[in-house]
Amino acid sequence: MDSGLLQTPLHAHHVALGARMVGFAGYDMPVQYPDGVLAEHNWTRSSAGLFDVSHMGQAMLVASDRSHETAAAALEALVPAEIVALEPGAQRYTQLLNDTGGIIDDLMVTRPAEPALDGSLLLVVNAARKDVDHDHIAARLPAGVTLRPMPDRALLALQGPHSAAILGEMSEASTVLPFMAAASMPLCGIDCHVSRSGYTGEDGFEIAIAGEDVVELWDRLLSDERVRPIGLGARDSLRLEAGLCLYGHDIDETTSPVEAGLTWSIGRRRRVEGGFPGFERIARELADGPARRRVGIIPEGRAPAREGTEIVVDGNVVGSVTSGGFGPTLGGPVAMGYVASAFAPVESRVDLLVRGQPRPARIAKMPFVPHRYAR
Amino acid sequence: MTTRYSSDHEWIRMEGDVAVIGITDYAQEQLGDVVYVELPDPGRKVKPGDDAAVVESVKAASEVYAPVSGEVVEVNAALADNPALVNEDPAGAGWFLKVRLSNPSEIEALMDEAAYKAFVADL
Structure with a gap:
């Protein structure tokens, strides 16, 4: 049966675990496993949940002069966050804005910790928006800055109070990461890019890894009795309780970050200087209230x-x-x-x-x- | 005691001239964890296809349609505080409502257990 839906590298594993699969953002994804949404939600809050979020769009923005300032300035022209001042290994939440200050997508931006990677920024965008985002970004980059989509990268999220102990047994480097920081480290001997972040309100990590290696890491993490697989159903109830926006529902091309309660993510310098699409509306909403x-x-x-x-x-x-x-x-x-x-x-x-x-x-x-x- | 089934995955069990109505094990399995059930007020008249109840899982709300004509004479008050009964015992303690039939012959048009099993097997 050809559903026309894309599959992550873990598709067969979800099916083998008894997941109920549904179409989501063009991918055939697990909405729940046999435990069910309530049990998966509660397990994540009390132990550790493992999510396959490989459908999300990963890309690298690269400045040919290897200068962080060059890459950061190019991205700042599209988003309202402070990117230039990001320290190596720091991660930011921001939004791609249209000319009227509406949100084209929300995304995570990371400056790699490794000096050798300076001049590049890692982006993670929503699955349903990645084509729109990539076209939007690529069309607006200055000469010398390019966007490289990474469709062969997988992404796992390990979320919940036991996440740090579990990942710490595989890599001590993970335990010293503070919230919204990232670093490259080997997990089971596989190169991974790990950030301390997530979409549940709990402590946790997101792990970017080559698609061909993700099955090994998935199986290894699931072999820990504190870890259970969690589907999109519980992902939604967890993020809702955490007050986090879901693109296409709580934010879209008509809502501004100020209306959406995301003013905290707009850089202080940027509120004054502007230099991003829709600044006129956002400055007005900041001054007068939305x-x-x-x-x-x-x-x-x-x-x-x-x-x-x-x-x-x-x-x-x-x-x-x-x-x-x-x-x-x-x-x-x-x-x-x-x-x-x-x-x-x-x-x-x-x-x-x-x-x-x-x-x-x-x-x-x-x-x-x-x-x-x-x- | 006759139990019949609708193509909307309800079971209908006759107790005299009153039909006890609930959703099938297949239906509760498809819905997942039930977190809320909205039931009609007793006295309401229903006919086949009318919205008779709403059952909500964590993710979504689903209508439950009346499979027969008649007057609602009782609803399962226990579901207000414990909607999970629908998952735990869909054919028993998780019943939804009782309807006094105005047209008992409608029962004959519904599936018997063997027909319903075959119906589900084809889904």
């Missing part, structure tokens, strides 16, 4: 409010839910969405129109479940 804001929402009762649910105050629609479901760690429904700024303060009361019925809810601080990063 018209709408992304907020956390806790529905009263047990009924989840799904994406698209209208948010109502006194019978008037003031926004809509962009991600919503059940938070296993919270033990109840949880959502995020956009509301007109007047209704954005924490503890504001709103109604959610679930199947036509208004159901009370309150605006809540995010993350819903505290982050437990290694600071």
Whole structure:
């Protein structure tokens, strides 16, 4: 059966583990294993979950003069984060912006720790956006800077409170990485690029590795009884509880980073100097406040409010839910969405129109479940 | 005691003129962990194809359609506090609602166990 979907190098392993496979961003991916979403979610929060995220887009931005400043300046023309001042081995979260300050994609940028790799930046973008991103970036680079997609690289995420101990037994170098730092190191004798980051709110790592080697590392990590495989279902509930945006849902080409509550990721120098697409809108929103804001929402009762649910105050629609479901760690429904700024303060009361019925809810601080990063 | 099945993966078990309705083991397996069930108010009249309930997993909400015509006479209050009963015991403690049939002959149009098993095997 040819589904037309792409496969990661671990596809056969997911199937052999009994995963339910679904199409996601053009890839046939595990949405859950036999344990199920709730158990996988709870396992990640209490032990360590292993995720195949090889569908994500990895690329390297390379300056031919081998100068970090050259590569960083080229990327700064496309994103609002401070990239020039990144130290070797430091990682940043940022967004590719369009000319009106909307978000083309969100991504991780890493300056390699190795001096030999200076003048290059590692990018990890969303699977569904990698072609759009690569075309967008490549068309806007100055002479002497090129984008090299790395379609043969796989990516694993090991997330949860036991992650550091597990990876530490394979490489001491991993244990000294602070949150949002990265370094190259061998794991089971295989060259890997490891960053202390993730998408669950837990301490953890993302491991970039050659596609041909990823099966060996996957099997080795799963042989540890503290590690279980985790599908996209729990990945979504974990990131929702952590208050993290999902591209195409919580952020898109119409939402700005200020509206999305991502102002923390805009560099201080850059807020003044600009020099990135959409600066006019972002400067205005920083000065005057945006018209709408992304907020956390806790529905009263047990009924989840799904994406698209209208948010109502006194019978008037003031926004809509962009991600919503059940938070296993919270033990109840949880959502995020956009509301007109007047209704954005924490503890504001709103109604959610679930199947036509208004159901009370309150605006809540995010993350819903505290982050437990290694600071 | 007759149990029948719908092509929407509900089971319908007759107790006198009242049909007890739930979702099948196949359906709960497909849904995954059930976290919320919305049930109709007793007294509501339903006919085949009407939305009778909503069952939600972590990821998604699914409608449960009435397989027969009649009046809802009781719903399973235990699901409000323990929706996981739908996963743990779909054919027993995880029942959804009871409907007093207005047209008992509709039962005959539903699948018996052998037909439902064959139906699922073909999916």
